[in-house]
Amino acid sequence: MAAAVKETVQRFTAETLKAASKQSTGCYVVPLRLRRAIKKYIRDQEDQHMKRKVLRLSESFNSIKDVNLQLAASTARELIEDPLKYVGSSKRWKIKSSYGDIGLKYRDDQTIAYVASRMPAVFSACHRVLTEVKRRLPGFSPTRVLDFGAGTGSAFWALREVWPNSLERVNIVEPSQSMQRAGLSLIKDLKNLPLIQSYGSIQSLSQNISKSERKHDLVIASYVLGEIPSLKDRITIVRQLWDLTEDVLVLMEPGTPHGSNIISQVRSHILWMEKRKTRKLAKASNQESKDLMTHKCGAHIVAPCPHDGACPLDNTGKYCHFVQRLQRTTSQLAYKQSNGVPLRGFEDEKFCYVVFRRGPRPSQSWPLDGMKFDTLKEQQHANKINHESLEIDSDDGFDSESEDTITIDDNNSKKMIKYESDINEPYASSENEEELGDENESTRADLGGGWGRIVFSPIKRGKRVEMDVCRAANREGSEGSFGRVIVTKSNNPTLHHQARRSLWGDLWPF
Numbered sequence: 235m236a237a238a239v240k241e242t243v244q245r246f247t248a249e250t251l252k253a254a255s256k257q258s259t260g261c262y263v264v265p266l267r268l269r270r271a272i273k274k275y276i277r278d279q280e281d282q283h284m285k286r287k288v289l290r291l292s293e294s295f296n297s298i299k300d301v302n303l304q305l306a307a308s309t310a311r312e313l314i315e316d317p318l319k320y321v322g323s324s325k326r327w328k329i330k331s332s333y334g335d336i337g338l339k340y341r342d343d344q345t346i347a348y349v350a351s352r353m354p355a356v357f358s359a360c361h362r363v364l365t366e367v368k369r370r371l372p373g374f375s376p377t378r379v380l381d382f383g384a385g386t387g388s389a390f391w392a393l394r395e396v397w398p399n400s401l402e403r404v405n406i407v408e409p410s411q412s413m414q415r416a417g418l419s420l421i422k423d424l425k426n427l428p429l430i431q432s433y434g435s436i437q438s439l440s441q442n443i444s445k446s447e448r449k450h451d452l453v454i455a456s457y458v459l460g461e462i463p464s465l466k467d468r469i470t471i472v473r474q475l476w477d478l479t480e481d482v483l484v485l486m487e488p489g490t491p492h493g494s495n496i497i498s499q500v501r502s503h504i505l506w507m508e509k510r511k512t513r514k515l516a517k518a519s520n521q522e523s524k525d526l527m528t529h530k531c532g533a534h535i536v537a538p539c540p541h542d543g544a545c546p547l548d549n550t551g552k553y554c555h556f557v558q559r560l561q562r563t564t565s566q567l568a569y570k571q572s573n574g575v576p577l578r579g580f581e582d583e584k585f586c587y588v589v590f591r592r593g594p595r596p597s598q599s600w601p602l603d604g605m606k607f608d609t610l611k612e613q614q615h616a617n618k619i620n621h622e623s624l625e626i627d628s629d630d631g632f633d634s635e636s637e638d639t640i641t642i643d644d645n646n647s648k649k650m651i652k653y654e655s656d657i658n659e660p661y662a663s664s665e666n667e668e669e670l671g672d673e674n675e676s677t678r679a680d681l682g683g684g685w686g687r688i689v690f691s692p693i694k695r696g697k698r699v700e701m702d703v704c705r706a707a708n709r710e711g712s713e714g715s716f717g718r719v720i721v722t723k724s725n726n727p728t729l730h731h732q733a734r735r736s737l738w739g740d741l742w743p744f
Contacts, residue, residue: 383458489555489584541714598682683711
């Protein structure tokens with residue numbers, strides 16, 4: 235009875251609803267300490283051919299992309315149709331090489347070019363994703379972290395920005411010695427670092443730490459799965475990373491059709507694997523199996539998906555991806571090519587991601603439950619009544635004081651309070667937004683199925699806003715749907731105001 239009453243209680247106001255929905259940021263500014271570290275690292279290399287190396291690195295990425303796209307589509311289809319096909323081979327801990335059949339081994343010149351041109355953008359995308367994890371999971375503060383395919387440490391820098399005080403131990407898996415050296419060089423001037431241990435492979439990690447220490451609160455693999463052309467080894471690695479995960483697993487790839495396809499494949503596989511395990515435990519009759527079911531059995535998606543069903547964008551010709559705009563650093567402006575045209579002061583980093591958490595999806599009431607919104611006509615009628623009541627009050631012997639008050643306001647118009655919409659900060663940092671979001675716990679969006687995800691940029695046409703939203707199709711969040719949500723000012727001015735300020739990647743309440 236109490237649960238039924240709870241669902242009808244209004245949980246949000248118009249302002250807190252807007253704050254909870256906000257997940258994307260405007261133009262992100264890379265922290266000063268990272269910009270200085272990159273600049274110092276490049277200066278220490280004293281390389282006179284940096285632009286040429288940046289161009290060669292870009293060509294290397296393109297060649298990897300071409301090789302991956304040549305893989306037969308039937309292989310991916312086999313995995314989705316028959317997930318058991320690779321279960322036997324994926325149980326092996328040791329794989330053929332450090333990542334599998336890796337597509338790119340970084341040399342020193344490629345590492346330098348990567349730090350100068352790509353590291354700020356990858357860091358910004360990682361920061362955007364981890365910031366959302368922190369907002370959606372307010373009680374989550376990882377102490378033990380595994381960074382797989384760490385590269386030069388983009389994810390580590392983002393972890394330090396988001397959770398500066400909780401990190402105690404960070405295990406890094408990176409087969410490239412050049413990348414490892416660069417990562418250590420970049421962080422050598424930082425203070426209060428956690429214990430950092432580097433390994434060349436997952437096999438090396440498992441051999442050098444005890445079985446009780448293999449579990450990590452957070453495991454992240456950013457921009458690395460796409461470098462593994464072999465689908466079999468890719469699934470093997472993801473299963474191994476999931477086995478090393480105690481709580482949260484974050485996977486990120488470039489925002490391309492291929493990157494989105496990789497994320498979709500591993501998302502389907504992990505959810506299928508955990509559902510299969512849950513069914514097996516449910517059939518077991520012994521008490522030990524029932525205890526396992528109550529202790530983080532299963533998995534659910536924290537972000538970006540508001541549901542745990544099949545991706546509704548599969549086989550539609552569209553692909554799920556997001557974008558983070560960042561202000562270009564001096565190293566990017568100095569070394570990136572633009573065919574003779576001056577570079578813009580910003581760039582857009584497109585990325586795909588998925589965040590898993592162990593355990594079933596929590597059951598929550600939906601954000602709009604219990605909320606009532608007035609139409610535009612109802613609001614205008616209410617404002618008219620309020621205005622008339624104010625006029626009646628002003629006629630009760632206070633005419634002269636009212637006139638004096640108006641005169642004072644007019645003469646001191648320069649001292650009027652500036653609202654957020656009056657401030658023009660094209661490169662506003664997301665740090666201020668995080669501080670505002672941390673002030674009130676009621677401004678956080680929970681993990682229930684009532685929060686949809688805005689995919690692609692909203693279309694704003696006068697008093698009408700159209701948004702492509704991925705949402706849960708039921709209260710349990712076990713199925714999903716994708717469709718267009720249309721909000722007009724006449725029907726719901728409150729939500730229309732929120733929709734006008736919504737960005738690609740924000741949440742949308744139901």
